[in-house]
Amino acid sequence: MLPDKKGHYGIFGGKFVPETLMSALEILEQAYNKIKNTKEFKKEFNYYLKEYAGRPNPLYLAERFTKKLNGAKIYLKREDLNHTGAHKINNTLGQIILARYMGKTRIIAETGAGQHGVATATVSAMFGLKCVVYMGEEDIKRQELNVLRMKFLGTEVVPVSSGSKTLKDAMNEAIRDWVTNVEDTYYLIGSVAGPHPYPMIVRDFQSVIGKETKKQILDKEKRFPDYLVACVGGGSNAMGLFYPFLKTNIKFIGVEAAGHGIESGQHAATLSAGSPGILHGSLSYLLQDENGQIKIAHSISAGLDYPGVGPEHSYFKDINRADYVSITDNEALEAFHLLSQTEGIIPALESAHALAYVMKLAPQLSKDKIIVVCLSGRGDKDVDAVGRKIKNLY
Amino acid sequence: MITELQKKLQSLKDSGKKFFIPYITAGYPSLAITEKLVISMEQAGADAIELGIPFSDPLADGPIIQLSSYEALLKGVTLSGIFEFVGNLRNKTKIPIIFMTYYNPVYKYGIEQFSITAEKYGVSGVIVPDLPPEEASLLIKSAKDHNLAVTFLFTPTSNEKRIKLITSKSTGFIYYVSLAGVTGTRDKLAISIQQKIEDARKFTDKPIAVGFGISTPMQAKEVAAFADGVIVGSAIVKKITENVDKPDIIENIKKFVMEISNEIHSLNKG
Numbered sequence: 225m226l227p228d229k230k231g232h233y234g235i236f237g238g239k240f241v242p243e244t245l246m247s248a249l250e251i252l253e254q255a256y257n258k259i260k261n262t263k264e265f266k267k268e269f270n271y272y273l274k275e276y277a278g279r280p281n282p283l284y285l286a287e288r289f290t291k292k293l294n295g296a297k298i299y300l301k302r303e304d305l306n307h308t309g310a311h312k313i314n315n316t317l318g319q320i321i322l323a324r325y326m327g328k329t330r331i332i333a334e335t336g337a338g339q340h341g342v343a344t345a346t347v348s349a350m351f352g353l354k355c356v357v358y359m360g361e362e363d364i365k366r367q368e369l370n371v372l373r374m375k376f377l378g379t380e381v382v383p384v385s386s387g388s389k390t391l392k393d394a395m396n397e398a399i400r401d402w403v404t405n406v407e408d409t410y411y412l413i414g415s416v417a418g419p420h421p422y423p424m425i426v427r428d429f430q431s432v433i434g435k436e437t438k439k440q441i442l443d444k445e446k447r448f449p450d451y452l453v454a455c456v457g458g459g460s461n462a463m464g465l466f467y468p469f470l471k472t473n474i475k476f477i478g479v480e481a482a483g484h485g486i487e488s489g490q491h492a493a494t495l496s497a498g499s500p501g502i503l504h505g506s507l508s509y510l511l512q513d514e515n516g517q518i519k520i521a522h523s524i525s526a527g528l529d530y531p532g533v534g535p536e537h538s539y540f541k542d543i544n545r546a547d548y549v550s551i552t553d554n555e556a557l558e559a560f561h562l563l564s565q566t567e568g569i570i571p572a573l574e575s576a577h578a579l580a581y582v583m584k585l586a587p588q589l590s591k592d593k594i595i596v597v598c599l600s601g602r603g604d605k606d607v608d609a610v611g612r613k614i615k616n617l618y
Numbered sequence: 619m620i621t622e623l624q625k626k627l628q629s630l631k632d633s634g635k636k637f638f639i640p641y642i643t644a645g646y647p648s649l650a651i652t653e654k655l656v657i658s659m660e661q662a663g664a665d666a667i668e669l670g671i672p673f674s675d676p677l678a679d680g681p682i683i684q685l686s687s688y689e690a691l692l693k694g695v696t697l698s699g700i701f702e703f704v705g706n707l708r709n710k711t712k713i714p715i716i717f718m719t720y721y722n723p724v725y726k727y728g729i730e731q732f733s734i735t736a737e738k739y740g741v742s743g744v745i746v747p748d749l750p751p752e753e754a755s756l757l758i759k760s761a762k763d764h765n766l767a768v769t770f771l772f773t774p775t776s777n778e779k780r781i782k783l784i785t786s787k788s789t790g791f792i793y794y795v796s797l798a799g800v801t802g803t804r805d806k807l808a809i810s811i812q813q814k815i816e817d818a819r820k821f822t823d824k825p826i827a828v829g830f831g832i833s834t835p836m837q838a839k840e841v842a843a844f845a846d847g848v849i850v851g852s853a854i855v856k857k858i859t860e861n862v863d864k865p866d867i868i869e870n871i872k873k874f875v876m877e878i879s880n881e882i883h884s885l886n887k888g
């Protein structure tokens with residue numbers, strides 16, 4: 225069972241943080257291990273997943289999308305139907321229960337697309353906890369709608385103007401806040417990234433995606449799918465879908481953002497084009513230059529625009545348990561439109577990357593094959609950005 | 619094995635003398651000025667120099683050092699460039715140089731190679747704020763083979779078990795981070811610094827230096843009363859930023875560093 229005691233997945237993972245946080249991580253791990261298997265915790269977590277987030281969400285057979293691609297049968301795991309519109313709420317519900325159990329009174333988070341920020345603001349409001357979200361200035365511009373949502377929810381949104389002004393810099397700033405306010409503050413990380421035990425905790429909370437999928441596909445098809453496909457920013461929706469199927473031989477495919485194309489150098493394809501290094505508390509694949517400086521990622525999708533990735537994905541890559549591929553901005557936009565017009569579902573730009581890969585994969589497969597795609601979020605937040613990008617089309 | 623740096627600091631400690639380590643960011647505002655600053659800070663009374671290796675994501679640093687790091691990177695400063703810089707500096711001064719670097723540039727450079735190059739160019743020690751001893755076995759091993767001191771940090775949140783680990787793994791000296799937070803200047807000193815240092819002395823005779831948030835000569839003196847050494851960073855870098863376009867930048871920094879140095883060393887015995 226991974227991670228090992230020190231939080232390693234093979235050579236990846238670990239705890240690379242300032243000493244001030246080492247005790248906090250230890251206490252967090254102890255608290256998590258203590259409650260995770262208790263009846264009370266499971267009951268509370270499941271209660272909110274069901275009554276508040278609206279789970280289980282459907283595993284929907286995308287008939288017209290399938291027909292259009294004329295190959296494997298495609299199911300969509302509808303995380304977009306969760307309260308707040310993405311898979312992020314699964315993790316924030318789990319972690320806020322943990323934070324409350326630990327007696328923390330102040331919640332902080334980083335956000336890229338704003339989906340994790342909104343999900344954190346939401347559960348903080350629901351439990352009456354003070355919440356501060358760090359967000360890069362660049363992302364604030366791209367995801368204005370989510371900034372407003374967070375504000376309506378009573379959260380303080382702190383603009384981050386250092387570095388690339390995106391998710392990586394927001395995470396730096398959140399860690400600086402945590403180092404300063406570690407006594408009363410809970411850092412609610414939004415993906416399977418960061419120092420141990422976060423990648424494990426977030427994986428466990430997001431595993432509800434894969435667990436439900438397992439039941440639902442057996443119900444509908446009496447068998448497991450052949451492929452699981454999900455987009456990878458930090459990697460939480462992908463890990464949540466994959467992990468419960470770890471011991472099968474189903475193919476896992478993680479889809480990263482190739483931005484303007486990997487050759488252009490402007491992309492966020494960390495696993496496809498990066499190399500191992502240390503950022504934000506763990507050893508994992510990174511986009512970096514020959515001097516070990518972190519490179520600025522690029523993607524049309526703010527939620528994938530990150531030069532790092534969760535350590536367990538790095539491990540999956542190295543042991544060949546999963547394949548990691550990449551999709552350009554333009555390919556993602558095409559998928560965004562195709563799904564909207566064949567299924568009446570407007571996907572998040574992040575999820576559109578996974579769909580774009582399915583557009584390549586499905587036609588190559590016979591009709592008796594089954595693909596499950598994680599539709600990690602809905603596209604409402606992207607309406608403005610896509611509208612600006614393609615104003616000539618409509 | 620005892621590193622050269624530890625020998626020097628230990629002998630200062632044993633003879634009742636305090637040591638002062640100013641921090642500056644390498645390449646800010648340029649490597650040429652860094653060279654002049656190192657030499658003038660030695661003349662001003664520094665016992666060793668902490669040289670910051672600029673990093674794109676300095677998450678343990680506050681805005682002052684973040685900015686210096688960012689500017690240095692814009693100038694194209696790299697780890698290998700700084701190694702050569704220190705090599706050249708060795709013709710002009712023998713003052714011990716301690717690198718303060720985030721772990722990724724070291725990892726990318728190659729951990730073994732880092733220690734070898736440090737020895738070759740005369741770098742005495744290294745501090746890696748995002749590398750706790752638990753993850754540092756490769757660096758500790760190669761540093762030992764190449765006479766490079768590795769300093770770990772303890773903080774107000776470190777419990778006894780961790781202080782024990784940190785003091786035992788550190789070579790050179792031990793760094794006490796006086797507050798829970800990032801680097802930066804503060805109006806007041808953190809409380810209970812003395813208590814925490816006394817806690818650590820139960821486990822070690824190695825020299826203990828205090829840093830983070832020490833901003834004025836008087837604060838430095840206050841801390842030196844119970845620490846073996848004092849590290850001042852952001853306050854000096856801030857002065858550099860204020861003087862960046864002035865022709866007398868070197869003189870102004872030297873004067874400030876001398877004021878701090880004099881206060882610290884006023885507590886020397888004998």
Ligand SMILES: Cc1ncc(COP(=O)(O)O)c(C=O)c1O
Binds near residue numbers: 414456457526600
């Ligand atoms: C809808 C959606 N999908 C995917 C992601 C990427 O995150 P992860 O890779 O952790 O699932 C985000 C992040 O903001 C998102 O909002």
